[in-house]
Amino acid sequence: xxxxxxxxxxxxxxxxxxxxxxxxxxxxxxxxxxxxxxxxxxxxxxxxxxxxxxxxxxxxxxxxxxxxxxxxxxxxxxxxxxxxxxxxxxxxxxxxxxxxxxxxxxxx
Numbered sequence: 001x002x003x004x005x006x007x008x009x010x011x012x013x014x015x016x017x018x019x020x021x022x023x024x025x026x027x028x029x030x031x032x033x034x035x036x037x038x039x040x041x042x043x044x045x046x047x048x049x050x051x052x053x054x055x056x057x058x059x060x061x062x063x064x065x066x067x068x069x070x071x072x073x074x075x076x077x078x079x080x081x082x083x084x085x086x087x088x089x090x091x092x093x094x095x096x097x098x099x100x101x102x103x104x105x106x107x108x
Contacts, residue, residue, distance in 0.1 A: 004041060004061040007068045007086045010080040011054040013049065023047035024056050024077060031074035032060070035067070042067050045087075059085065 013024055040062075047058040048075045056077070061067045064081050072079050080087045 004043075004063060006085045007060045007062060008085040009058045009060060009068060009072055009077070011056045011058070011072065011077040012054060012080055013078070016056050021047070021056050024049075024075070025058070026076070026095070027075035028058050028060075028071065030061075031071045031095055034074065035071055040070075041066055041069055046083055056078070059087075072094050 004062065007100070009028075011024070013021060017023070019026075028047065029044045032044050042060060042062040042087050045059040045061055047056065049056045058077075060071065062068050062071070068082050069079070072082070
């Protein structure tokens with residue numbers, strides 16, 4: 001899925017939530033999968049939970065924040081905020097791949 005932005009979702013998730021962060025992650029993935037079936041290019045990249053703060057974070061790839069809002073609504077998340085994020089690891093991997101390719105071309 002090219003041409004997509006990365007978005008960070010921050011959602012309130014009480015420690016007493018049924019299923020906890022695992023259930024929230026499963027709902028987020030299921031909502032994104034359903035939206036892809038409907039033609040919206042969206043994907044959950046990863047999620048993590050801060051139990052002391054009762055905050056769950058999820059990284060999505062999508063065309064817009066509105067698509068992430070819809071996926072979060074479908075996943076029944078209590079949204080705090082959504083921010084566009086820059087995936088530095090993806091950039092580093094792309095740069096490393098370009099350097100490796102250039103080095104390989106120089107050898108040939």
